Every structure is written in C-alpha cells, then in structure tokens.
Amino acid sequence: MGDITWFISGNHFATSESGKKIEIRDYRYKEKAYSMEDGSLLMKNLVREDQGNYIASTLTSTSGKENFCALMYDLKVYEMLSDDHIEIEYEVSNNETCNMTVSCTVNRSDVNITWESLTGNGTNVTSNVVHVQDPDPEVIYTCTAWNPITSTSKSVTPWEYCKKGRQEKPGDYTVLNVMRVKLASCILIITGLILGHHIKTEVVEASGDTPDEGPTRVKSGLE
Incomplete structure (x- = not known):
C-alpha cells in the first residue's frame, strides 16, 4: 500500500x-x-x-x-461534563398539597438527560422535567447528564423546595399591589380627615376669644 x-x-x-x-x-x-x-x-x-x-x-x-x-x-468530538454544567429549576403549584415540577437542563449539545429516584410514587417524568406530587421528605431525585465519553449527576430533594414556600405567580403580584394601593389610599384619607378636623378646631377656639371693647371708662366720685 x-x-x-x-x-x-x-x-x-x-x-x-x-x-x-x-x-x-x-x-x-x-x-x-x-x-x-x-x-x-x-x-x-x-x-x-x-x-x-x-x-x-x-x-x-x-x-x-x-x-x-x-x-x-x-x-465527533464530545465535551467532558461536570455537575457545574447541570442547572436545576423548580416551580411549586399553589395548592394545598405541594405539587411541583423540577427541570434539569445542560447547556451543551449532544447530551442525554435522565431522572432517577428511590421510588416512582407520585412521579411523572417528561423529557428533562419531573412532575412530583406531595413529595416525600426522605426521597432524593437525581438528574444524570451523559454523552458517549462521560456522565455527571446532581441530586435534589423536592421537599426542601416545598419548605421554602410556593412560588408566587405573576397574578399574585398584581393582587398584592392593588391591596397595597388601597391601603395607602385609606391611610391618606384618614390622615387628611384628622388634619382637617385639627385645623377646624383651632379656628373655632380662636373665634371664641373676648373681642376688643375699646378703653374702659373709670367713673370718679364727682359724677
């Protein structure tokens, strides 16, 4: 050859x-x-x-x-992955029970993502998103990102996100702002009424003073 x-x-x-x-x-x-x-x-x-x-x-x-x-x-050239490449985001629904979605994303091409947990109860996985209903405080979910040459993982406990409080939706902020405006208006009106009443009281007290009757005549004993 x-x-x-x-x-x-x-x-x-x-x-x-x-x-x-x-x-x-x-x-x-x-x-x-x-x-x-x-x-x-x-x-x-x-x-x-x-x-x-x-x-x-x-x-x-x-x-x-x-x-x-x-x-x-x-x-094909693949990049070595690390857990720093994995980003975990979550959203908690505003229900009595803690229903939530947790997404796992990797800003790299040619990467596959899988979710794993100790139990599949109340769990529904769609692509890179896991839907959890009323999570168990002890259950840990693990997101694994891999390509043909390397793999890396990051674990989360959904229950911890529930403890932090449910994520407010955009509409919640609108209602809260309206309530704040109404409260501020009420305080302003009450303050105006109190100030007006105070000014009126001072005017009435001033008008009740003894008027000036001019010089007083003193009678002598000759009159």
Missing part, C-alpha cells in the same frame, strides 16, 4: 505512509495529527471545530493493476 492522503471538507491536510513520519500540510493539525506504524491517523487535542467527515484515500497495486480506495470517517 502506498501513501495515504487525508482530507477534511476538501482540504488535504496530511499524508501518511506505513513506517514513515506523517507529513502535515495544514499547520492547524501540527499538534493534532500523528501517524501510526501502519500509516493510520491518530488525532489528539481535539476541539468541537475538528469534528466532521474525514476521508482517507490511497492507491493499491494488485497484479500490476492500480486500484483507488477511499474510506470516510465521521468524527
């Missing part, structure tokens, strides 16, 4: 041959592409931009006749 030419998206980036050192034609693969003893390609230090369809082509000679051979490799 002769030399092997390697392509990605039409770019001839390397040439390898059995028993020889690889020839790198594209500097971007200088620290990524290496040749095995049989001319196979070894890739290292890959990033997501390196994934794609790689083509290896070579000419073989059989009985003095040359044959062209090409193979395609679909290369």
Whole structure:
C-alpha cells in the first residue's frame, strides 16, 4: 500500500505512509495529527471545530493493476461534563398539597438527560422535567447528564423546595399591589380627615376669644 492522503471538507491536510513520519500540510493539525506504524491517523487535542467527515484515500497495486480506495470517517468530538454544567429549576403549584415540577437542563449539545429516584410514587417524568406530587421528605431525585465519553449527576430533594414556600405567580403580584394601593389610599384619607378636623378646631377656639371693647371708662366720685 502506498501513501495515504487525508482530507477534511476538501482540504488535504496530511499524508501518511506505513513506517514513515506523517507529513502535515495544514499547520492547524501540527499538534493534532500523528501517524501510526501502519500509516493510520491518530488525532489528539481535539476541539468541537475538528469534528466532521474525514476521508482517507490511497492507491493499491494488485497484479500490476492500480486500484483507488477511499474510506470516510465521521468524527465527533464530545465535551467532558461536570455537575457545574447541570442547572436545576423548580416551580411549586399553589395548592394545598405541594405539587411541583423540577427541570434539569445542560447547556451543551449532544447530551442525554435522565431522572432517577428511590421510588416512582407520585412521579411523572417528561423529557428533562419531573412532575412530583406531595413529595416525600426522605426521597432524593437525581438528574444524570451523559454523552458517549462521560456522565455527571446532581441530586435534589423536592421537599426542601416545598419548605421554602410556593412560588408566587405573576397574578399574585398584581393582587398584592392593588391591596397595597388601597391601603395607602385609606391611610391618606384618614390622615387628611384628622388634619382637617385639627385645623377646624383651632379656628373655632380662636373665634371664641373676648373681642376688643375699646378703653374702659373709670367713673370718679364727682359724677
């Protein structure tokens, strides 16, 4: 078998041959592409931009006749996951019992998500969301995110979210604000009435003072 030419998206980036050192034609693969003893390609230090369809082509000679051979490799690059990549969000319904939904999301591509718990009672899982009814204080739910090379998990106890109080809905804020406005209006009206009554009382007291009757005449004993 002769030399092997390697392509990605039409770019001839390397040439390898059995028993020889690889020839790198594209500097971007200088620290990524290496040749095995049989001319196979070894890739290292890959990033997501390196994934794609790689083509290896070579000419073989059989009985003095040359044959062209090409193979395609679909290369995918996956990221190592950690529990920091997992985000847990919850919403508690406003019922007597604590009915809630807990969602698990991972801001990474090509990631699968599963939920697990010690018991499935009162639990309904849809995609990455788990619906829990009246959760048991002792039951722990675990969200696991995984791809073909790694997996990671994060656990939560839904009952703890119930203790924190039910999440208020947008409409609750509206009602609360209306009540606050009404209360403030009542306080303002009462304050105005008290102030008006106080001013009126002062005016009445002032009008009750003895009027000025002019100089007093003193009679003498001669009159």
